[in-house]
Amino acid sequence: MNADSLDGRLLFAIPKKGRLHEKCLELLAGADIQFRRHARLDVCLVKNHNIALVFLPASDIPSFVGKGNVDLGITGQDVILESEMQEHVTETLKLGFGKCALQVQVPEAGDIKTVEDLAGKRVVTSFEVLAGQYFKSLDDRLQLPEDKRTKIEYVGGSVEAACSLGLADGIVDLVESGDTMRAAGLHAIATVLQTEAVLIKSSTPKHPALEPLIQLVTSRIAGVVAAGRYVVCEYNIRRTKLHDAAAITPGRRAPTISPLEDEEWVAVSVMVEKSKIANAMDELAKIGAEDIMIFNLDNCRV
Incomplete structure (x- = not known):
């Protein structure tokens, strides 16, 4: 691979080893960022996007991003602060791992x-x-x-x-x-x-033309993170209890409410944090919700 093959590509820095590396690979797979890294090479081209992945020590990533040498990076918040690069990088997304x-x-x-x-x-x-x-x-x-x-x-x-x-x-x-x-x-x-691990970009990007691709990558990764954090909860509830149910499962913005043939009842579909779903199901059952079902998410856009 020569330098010319990187021209015009979004450079995305990934920790090359350590506690964040494997999680980052899972994140890239979930976001459908396809690549094959050859042994001992720290730069590889993404097959299905105009992106090149650069594998760096996590401690170096804030400096590379902050100085504009790469466009995006994943590293720990502690690493950013330790390298004193917090004024030069923008934290675009918390990733929910590496805590x-x-x-x-x-x-x-x-x-x-x-x-x-x-x-x-x-x-x-x-x-x-x-x-x-x-x-x-x-x-x-x-x-x-x-x-x-x-x-x-x-x-x-x-x-x-x-x-x-x-x-x-x-x-x-x-x-x-x-x-x-x-x-x-x-x-x-x-x-x-x-x-925890975060997705960062430069506070003064050198390649403004890449901003739409940066937004696409960020959106995809946010979807993977949300899919790991949330489940879809569906249940039926009497209309008279809908206010109480919405207090238990408010959703990210609001629940989706659908009418049923029985006008006294409605169907509710809502995203709930995985860590809270067991208690939410218990509370829903107490107020008379029926047919409570939970569905895992493979991916989403939030």
Whole structure:
């Protein structure tokens, strides 16, 4: 592949490995973005759209997007903030995966119980910017003198081992389930931020002609995300109970109401979040709804 084959194509950056990579591939498949990536090649052409996928380290994607080297990208909100590119990229869509927390963790058996106890001591992290900002604010609030302020040290990996090795009094790291931290004898005393994967584009795009394709890709991905988050709930309900039913299942905008042959009854079709559907069905049954059915979505447009 040469540079000429990329001319005029939308460049879409995807994490090349790590916690977001496989989820991104599922997202692309759901959006019908077809490609074949040859071994060891980090750029490949999409077969059915004027797009080229660029596989990059997630930590590099905000800079590539923010500087206009690529047009779209998927990465974590924490990565954007750590790279200090939030002024240069626009978050167009939260993707609902890669959710985790950047937390302050300390040894469970130690004397440090709060972040105030940790202030002024040694903190090891691979998030120097975010940890530095957090503890600067804390040190300022506690009015610590310059020679007593929290010391932030960078470690690229295995941050959770820093305390047991005597390198730190506490760490700042991403936590998903918390199992790794508990195994290392650590527990959280504060959360710096909650983060998830997001779709981003440049705040100052260099290729305005690609905007319709950017909107198409965004719309398709939004449909895949919504299909994973929602189900369709259909049921019959007496007209006199319709107001109560709508309060239980308000839908994204409003329920679809259809008349039945029995004029006292109507059929309702509505999108409901998967996480809320079991309770919604229970509440609908309590007010007399009948024939309550749930349908999974393969895809949608929202």
